[in-house]
Amino acid sequence: MLLNMLHSYKTMLFLLIALALGAAVATFLENDFGTAFARSYVYDALWYEALLCLAALHLAWVMYASKMVLHVSRFLFHGAFIFILIGSGLSRYFGVEGVMKIRENTSVNTFFSSDKNREITLPFFVHLKDFEVERYYGSKAPSSYTSDVRIIDGNVSFDAKIYMNHTLSYKGYKFFQTFYDPDEKGTILSLSKDPGVEVTYVGYALLFLGLILNLFDKKSRFRKRIEQLKNSSFILLFLLMSHTPLFSHSEYVQTYLDEHRTKSVEVAADFGKLVVQSRMGRMKPFDTLSQEVLYKLSGKSTLYDMNPTQIALGMLSHPSLWKTLPMIQTKTPKLREFVGVSPTQKLLRFEDFFEGHRYKLEEALHKALALKPSQRGTFENDVIKVDERLSIAFMMYQGVLFKLFPVIGDENHTWVAFEQLIMKEKGEELKEVQEASVRFANALFERNYEKASLHVKTFEAFQEKHGALIMPSKTHVKVEIFYNQMKIFERLTLAYVVVSSLLLLVAFGQVFAPQIVTCKRTKPLFYGVFLLFILHTLGLVLRWYVSSHAPMSDTYESMIYIAWSCLLFCMLFMRHSLFALAGSVLMAGIFMFVAHLGNIDPEITNLVPVLKSFWLSLHVSIITASYGFFALACALGVFTLILFTCKTSERIKMAISNITAINEICLILGLSLLVIGNFLGAIWANESWGRYWGWDPKETWAYISILVYTIILHVRLMGKLYSEYLFAILSVVGFSAILMTYFGVNFYLAGMHSYATGDPLPIPTWVYVCGGVMLGLMILSYKNKQQKEQP
Structure with missing residues (x-):
């Protein structure tokens, strides 16, 4: 009986589920009661270690009973986990x-x-x-x-x-x-x-080797699924978008705006090439700073038909006028009513927030900051954000952010803005640039833009003479300005949404109305999606060059990288599958859309010391790439459930089988990358600060995600329990573990990888909406769940 239990796949599922649930509960216990509590009752508890040992024993027996040694790749990566567990035991008890x-x-x-x-x-x-x-x-x-x-x-x-x-x-x-x-x-x-490091690293090496070989092993499930796929086709449409709002103003203001818009283009272009020092010490062209500031203030890349540098120069030279122009973004009608403007006016003026010397938001701001994050509503969060935007606007009016001038002889290479430059003691070295800065401001105020351009050349010469040691090269500046102007990711967002919508229409059209929707040639259509992929890759390369580090160090960068990885899969494996292309473009569009909603800051910043590691770049890039495969699998699961809602036909059955095969390939690739990426992170952690694993909530949920997708991929071994309908549901529901790992931990659980303080934010409405839609789809598709596939 004991041997039968060890060999039973039900035992395997029970152990995996128990390990995942235990770790999930522990993250919330740790959040509420502290790390010591979670370690004592879960992570370091005898019952949890017993489950791990029992899982290893079960795995060893299954490997023996199924003669897994005959399949080299499968044997290597399954056996590697036993090595890793032995190594961890040596480290824990003897290290x-x-x-x-x-x-x-x-x-x-x-x-x-x-x-x-x-x-x-x-x-x-x-x-x-x-x-x-x-x-x-x-x-x-x-x-x-x-x-x-x-x-x-x-x-x-x-x-x-x-x-x-x-x-x-x-x-x-x-x-x-x-x-x-x-x-x-x-x-x-x-x-x-650490006496277990050698054994652990041998386990890692076997794991990586086995997972990689599994992708090329002709007898592996991955290769068998690829051979089952049928050719499909798709249609491509690429659109770009630009949008500029206009406002009506008094005659004087309108005259000023018209003149500033048309005549300041040249001086703005020259000024944008000057190097400025950010608050974190990054040296970048002023063009970048002005774009970041305008985006933070208004959520827009242009305003009043002017580029960001034109607006920045206007705010510096004519602050009293620009304070009267709507450019401060607000999210809630309640806040607009609170300050006394129309609830429908999304952009407010700086002066709307003041009544004489009284700051209208002061009391509301103190109340909002006094609340825990979980107790703040949309109004309180909007108050905090708007207060931050007003502070940035004030610094622009005062010229505080215009740190263009290197301090001569400063060991820390500090740069200062106009006001600090003028206040410094006069000397021969400073006299010329001090006078030029005053004349520059006067020329801008008088709208003598040609004269202002001459003074910009003086600033440039001063920078090259006293700041050359830390300034980026002229080529670097040109490339960064080019990157700013291209706005590749913003434009790709709309393209992905539109293209994926059309692809889905064609994909489902070929299933339900093949006599109407016909598309026999797929190569030209694939090249269209390939163009999107090339543009996205170009954007990542440019951002990498501009930031001098791999573009995956913050939320914005990781999301655009995940979107890229969604397309990468189709470029490599599913070039002829219409549903795979539609799903990959759809998920890329969703991630890009979320990245540009306005709550995520796209600013390029310097890295903190611990992130300056080759292992980090490798660890993060592989893990976030796996998210792209899981996202695609989720989309394919949704497509499958939609097909299950329809009356069964041979064409629908064939489509479901093909999509399921692609879905399983996605999950195998995603799980392989997720496992490799996490254990590379363990190597990085051990080499950087001496421990492989700290049960940090982010680490723990990555571990839970591995267990969840391991369960999903092994459910097919359960015989009668398995069906393509169940597999589709699991691929959709399983993605919630990834969302929790990527988003939930950041905002709901405190930890080293988290942005949270331990007090959860309100769950967004879209979570409930999506959950309700998915539940409804599962119920509607249940009637046709009988279609099954032999594992």
């Missing part, structure tokens, strides 16, 4: 980790281990010679921090440097740079001694 604090010019040979709850003595001393913090130019944001240490072991001593992503190993102990004392005279190092 040690802790924290060491050292002040400059002192030596320490002890560290505190939280796991052992005691001080542990090292067989050698660590002496801190010096600690140094490097910052981004002109800011307080740390770029890197380094501990210059000396290891003293009897008669043996040597010097070494420890910094982020660069460790020190000695006598089995590995030291990692973690943080530093507030006065920057002491360092905080984490260290570990």
Whole structure:
């Protein structure tokens, strides 16, 4: 009986479900009661470790009973999990980790281990010679921090440097740079001694090798599914969009706007090429800064038929007039009524928020900030956001953000704005540019734009003379301005939405009305979608070049990368499948649309020290690529359920079987990438700060997602329980684990990877709407669920 239970696939599903549910519950326990509570009752609890061991034992028996050793790729990646579990056991029960604090010019040979709850003595001393913090130019944001240490072991001593992503190993102990004392005279190092690292890394290597070989193994489920697919076709339409609102104003204001719009183009183009220093120290063309500011203020890329740099120069030179122009974005009619304007007017004037010297939002802002995030409604959130926009607008009127001038001789390469430049003591070096800045502002105010252009050349010469060490090259500036002007991702968003809609019409039309919708040649149509893919790839490459790091370091970048990965799958595997193309373009459009809703900031920023790692780029790129496959699988699941709602016919059955095959291929690829990406993250974590896994909510939900999709892909082994209808439902419902990993953790659970404070935000209405629609579709399609496929 015991052997039968071990061999039973029902046992496998039970164990996987129990592990996933336990981890899911633990993330919410940790959020409400703390990390120690969750570790004590779930993660480190005997019952959870017993489940893991039982799962490994079950896996070993299944591998033996099914003679899996005859299938090399399958045997490798299944057996790898046993190696990894053994390695983790060695690390947990025989390894040690802790924290060491050292002040400059002192030596320490002890560290505190939280796991052992005691001080542990090292067989050698660590002496801190010096600690140094490097910052981004002109800011307080740390770029890197380094501990210059000396290891003293009897008669043996040597010097070494420890910094982020660069460790020190000695006598089995590995030291990692973690943080530093507030006065920057002491360092905080984490260290570990891991006897299971070799076994764990062997497991990782076997896992990666097995998953990759599985994609090329002719006997694998993945290859068999690809061979089952039929050719289809699709139609492509590419559209671009531009939209510029107009407002009516008084005669004087309209005259000014007309003149500024037509005559300031040249000076704005020249000024946009000047380099400016952002608050985080990034050096970029002013064209970029002006675009970021306008987007934050109004949610638009142009306004009043003017480009962002023209508007920025207008705000600087004529602030009293621009304060009367509607350009501050609001989300709620309640806030507009609160300040006394029409509820339908989405863009408000700066002066609408003031009554004399009284700030109308002051009391409402204090109340909103006093509330927990979970208690704030749309009005309170709008108040907070609008207050931020008003602060940015005020800094533009005052010229505070125009940090164009390098401070001569400054070691931190600080740049200052107009007002700070003028206030500095006069000298021969500064005199010319100080006078030019005053004349520049006067020329703009007088609308003498040709004269203003001459002073821009003086600014440019000053930058090249005193700021050349940190300025981007002229080629870099030109490329970044080109990237700004192209607006590739914004334009692709509409293209994806329109194209996917047409593709879906054709796809379903060929199933339900083949006599009307005919499309026999697919290659020209594929080339159309391929053009979208090329444009998207060009946008990613440009952003990579401009930011100097892989474009996947924040929410906006990861979403446009996921959208790209949705298309990548079809480019590689499903070039002739109409439903796959339609689904990939649809999901790409959805991710791009969400990325540009206005709540996500597209600004390019510098990386914090811990993110400067090759392993991070590899880890994030592979994981986010897997999300694209899961998103496509979700879309294909929805298409399948739609077909199930219709009266059964041979054509519909064939379409369902083809879509199911594509769906399964997507999930196999997605799960392979998700597993590889997560374990690459474990390598990065272990090499950067000495631990593979910390049960952080983001990590935990990635682990839950792996379990969820493992269950979905193995349900086919359950015989009569399996059907294409059930598989479609699971592929849709399973995507909720990805949404929780990608979005939910960020806003509902506190952790290292999270933006949340532990207080959940209100669940968006669209979540309930989508859930209701999906539930209705599942109910409607239930009547035809009898179509099955032999696993």
